Amino acid sequence: MKKTIIACSIIILAGCSTVKTTYVAPESEAGKACVAQCHKQQSQCIQKQNELANNAYNQCLQEADAKAKQCEMKAQADYEACLKYSSTPAACMKSTCFKQQCFENVDTSACASAFDACFQSCGGRIVQEEVK
Numbered sequence: 001m002k003k004t005i006i007a008c009s010i011i012i013l014a015g016c017s018t019v020k021t022t023y024v025a026p027e028s029e030a031g032k033a034c035v036a037q038c039h040k041q042q043s044q045c046i047q048k049q050n051e052l053a054n055n056a057y058n059q060c061l062q063e064a065d066a067k068a069k070q071c072e073m074k075a076q077a078d079y080e081a082c083l084k085y086s087s088t089p090a091a092c093m094k095s096t097c098f099k100q101q102c103f104e105n106v107d108t109s110a111c112a113s114a115f116d117a118c119f120q121s122c123g124g125r126i127v128q129e130e131v132k
Contacts, residue, residue, distance in 0.1 A: 017132045026123035034122030038115055045111035053106040060102035071097035 025035055075095035082092035116126055 017130050020129050020131045022127045022129075023119060024125040024127060028123065031123040035119060035124060038118035038122060041118060042111050042115040045114060046108050049106055049108050049111060053104050057102055057104040060100070064100040064102055068097055068099040071095075 026032060075097055079092055079094040083089050086092055120126060
C-alpha cells in the first residue's frame with residue numbers, strides 16, 4: 001500500500017506526459033524502396049526474436065520438468081528411507097516439490113533500434129515530441 005502511494009505521488013509530481021513519435025518517410029522512390037527493405041529486415045528480426053524466445057521458453061519447460069521429476073524421486077526416496085528406519089513412521093513426511101514457472105519474453109527493442117537507424121539512413125526523419 002505504501003509503495004502504491006509513493007509511486008502515485010511520483011507520477012503526480014512528474015506530470016503525465018508521453019512521447020509521440022512520427023515517422024516522416026522520404027519522398028524519393030529510391031528512399032521509399034529503401035524503407036521497404038527496412039520493414040522487411042525489421043519483420044525478419046522480430047521473427048528471429050520470437051523464435052529465440054520460443055526456444056528459450058521450451059528449454060525452460062524441459063528443464064523445469066526434469067528438475068520437478070528429480071525432486072519428486074528424491075522426496076519419495078527420502079520418505080521411504082524415513083519409514084524404513086524411523087521408530088515413529090508418523091514423523092515421516094514427504095517433501096513437497098514445486099515446478100519452476102517459465103515465461104516467454106520477447107525482446108524486440110534491438111529490432112526497433114535497427115529499423116530506426118535504417119529508416120533514417122534511407123532519408124526518413126523521426127520526429128519525437130512530448131505530449132502532455
